[in-house]
Amino acid sequence: MWERTERLLTVHVQAVSPETCPALVLNADFRPLSYYPLSIWCWQDAIKAVFLDRVNIVSEYDTLVRSPSFEMRLPSVVSLKSYVKPSRFPAFTRFNVFLRDRFTCQYCGERDDLTFDHVVPRSKGGVTTWDNVVAACSACNLRKADLLPSVARMWPARHPYQPTVHDLHQNGRLFPPNYLHISWMDYLYWDSELEP
Numbered sequence: 006m007w008e009r010t011e012r013l014l015t016v017h018v019q020a021v022s023p024e025t026c027p028a029l030v031l032n033a034d035f036r037p038l039s040y041y042p043l044s045i046w047c048w049q050d051a052i053k054a055v056f057l058d059r060v061n062i063v064s065e066y067d068t069l070v071r072s073p074s075f076e077m078r079l080p081s082v083v084s085l086k087s088y089v090k091p092s093r094f095p096a097f098t099r100f101n102v103f104l105r106d107r108f109t110c111q112y113c114g115e116r117d118d119l120t121f122d123h124v125v126p127r128s129k130g131g132v133t134t135w136d137n138v139v140a141a142c143s144a145c146n147l148r149k150a151d152l153l154p155s156v157a158r159m160w161p162a163r164h165p166y167q168p169t170v171h172d173l174h175q176n177g178r179l180f181p182p183n184y185l186h187i188s189w190m191d192y193l194y195w196d197s198e199l200e201p
């Protein structure tokens with residue numbers, strides 16, 4: 006029985022695919038290059054950067070890659086050798102809009118079944134930008150339809166705005182990303198102790 010367990014375990018470890026081993030990319034100051042989206046490279050890009058001498062390996066997976074001439078552990082965290090000035094504003098993505106609104110319907114506070122609502126409807130000239138799009142549950146979205154807030158008598162809890170990376174970082178602590186390798190934790194939440 007023991008033997009069997011051991012054998013299964015061994016097979017499992019060997020079966021770890023490099024595809025499941027992305028590398029977290031830190032800037033030269035050891036902060037992630039970007040948070041939203043989180044800066045991660047596939048293992049091929051990480052290894053290429055190591056060979057081009059553009060990054061230092063900070064931490065490694067147990068998974069090995071081999072070629073006839075070398076063998077190495079896949080990097081789990083790398084840091085850039087030269088500092089890149091991070092952008093102050095995060096990308097306008099669906100995830101980031103939800104994150105800004107803390108995954109909460111801006112009309113009723115519901116957290117399930119979230120969609121996006123144009124505060125000024127597109128049919129009334131509303132555009133798809135940070136300051137006109139909010140998270141809304143499908144019930145509120147249906148109810149508001151293509152009406153202006155004043156007609157629908159529905160106003161978002163918070164006027165939509167363009168968040169800074171800092172804003173999203175604050176909210177991001179409430180909603181950790183789905184995939185976090187243990188070796189990334191120190192770099193993602195290194196300043197979290199400053200929170201009361």
Ligand SMILES: [Zn+2]
Pocket residue numbers: 110111112113114115141142143144145146
């Ligand atoms: Zn709602």
